[in-house]
Amino acid sequence: MRFLRLLHPAVRLARPAPSIPSGLRPPSHFVHRIQGVRSFSSLPPHMVHGLPALSPTMEQGNLAEWLVQEGDSFGPGDVLARIETDKATVDLEAQDDGIVAKILVPAGTNDLAVGAPIFVTVEDEEDVGSFTNFDDSSTGDAQPEAAAEAPPAPAAPAPAAPAASYPSHRIEGLPALSPTMEQGNLAEWLVQEGDSFGPGDVLARIETDKATVDLEAQDDGIVAKILMPAGSDGVDVGAAIMVVVEDEEDITAFATFDPNAAPAAASPAPAAASPATPTAPAATPARSSSSSGGRVMASPFARKTALERGIDLAAITGSGPGGRIVVRDVLAPGAPAAQTVAAVTAPTPAPTQQAATPTPAPAAPADPGVGYTDVPNTQMRKVIAKRLCESKQTIPHYYLSVECELDALMDLRVQMREEHDAKVSVNDFVVKASACALKQVPQVNAQWGEDAIRYLDNVDVCVAVATEGGLVTPIVTDVPARGLTDISSTVRDLATRARDGKLQPSEMIGGTFTVSNLGMFGVSHFTSIINPPQVAILAVGGSVPRVLPDGTDEDGVPQFRVASTMTVTLSCDHRVVDGAVGAQWLQAFKGYICLLYTSDAADEEDS
16 A cells, blocks of 8 residues: 655645646656635635545546544544555545544545545634535535525435435445456355444455455445345446445345435425425426535536436435535436436437346357357456457557577576576566566666656566456566566466456556566467557567577588577567667567576666
């Protein structure tokens, strides 16, 4: 877990903070610095803090956990929340003193846009009560009006809560368990309704685009209702999967709980309160998530998502603070979204019918009488296919091959086994030689960005491992500092856990270069597809005996010898790695793998 200290709190400005372009500066430069406090005359002095950019490529984040509550005081260095970024889970630390007056975004909220307001702070404890009904919206000018109407405001939250008749609870959504995860398959539940759990307990197993990952609890709780059964495929990130309560006596209240039916159940009450008004039922859904002025309360990202999906926010009841609509409300599966789409597309009902009965895409037609078996694509397989197509179609690949003699390396392997009982494979040498070559030719240890090419200081090598679900690339970190036996044991451990589906997301995120070896399958030569944002990948073939020239004898007659050789092919991104640079890297790699010079020689050259 990375720990980043925020030098200044992220304060809400008149417009959302711009997203940080990827591929420019080292992560340490991406500390969110936004200054300028926005205050309103009708409220005490306060600051509205936005979600900061906690990694260079972060555009959205998941608010995994709040470590403070409304009314809590904090000081410099205190951890306020844990944020899931596109790289890791990061602690959000305070840099100054303050008091939490209002939490605007509940724990478990996914896909928050950078800059979206998440909490309000004040300096005086007496001011906390003034923010009980505080509503921050994307329309800055509407804020004073909401504050001015504070006296009648308490009536608004009651119909806004979609589950007001239920005991205190929280609805947990599917978290993003890898940087590229958009959907996941709920492979297995390890808890049942009524089970208690604590921090670190494994609740479920989720099949992501990278591997099958254990979903661990971050806090205590009791499973009141499982909303998504085991075996559910294509579950969107943020979709509700279970309900959690703190009191065991509250479990029975959720026996028939339906997160999609809850907003509909809230509608009849306001309608019955004004039977004399014919248009009241139509206006009820909008009022359930509106301020007293009729304005729909929704987060900026929820508005953006609803616009993209053609969903009417007025038909959704928010589950955020004070009935505010958050993105999980827009993405929630079931009746509300389907009814909204049906209302918007009433003249053309065909799309609605298709959405109501999702079916797998039909396979290619088979000849009559030809037997076949369709195996559904896993989420991992779908994402692998998508990423490979994107890489091949958007990256200008070119390929360079070279033959390397292995006789000296094979002799060294025998010597290490006999003298030191060290079992080191050819692939371990390849990983080490690749890292040394990257140190010698750092232009290949890079990433492409639209505005700049990023050259990386660390050398972390991904090793391609074939599993039943597809190809995964766990990372051997800081390879130049590791010895061959350390590399060997690390690769074996990663490969074993990859095949067992027990890799952690952090062990597959990152990497600056990839090695793919098919030599053990008898393949002598092949080419690989680059794994972006990396700019090169090495395809390693098997060892084969070849007849090579060996000078001439004293009479000038050509002589020959038999040697074991291995063909390696470097796939390069021509936007970053020019042909001459790729050739220099291959020559450096060949020098190391053929033991023409050692890593110490490279260190001397670098110095």
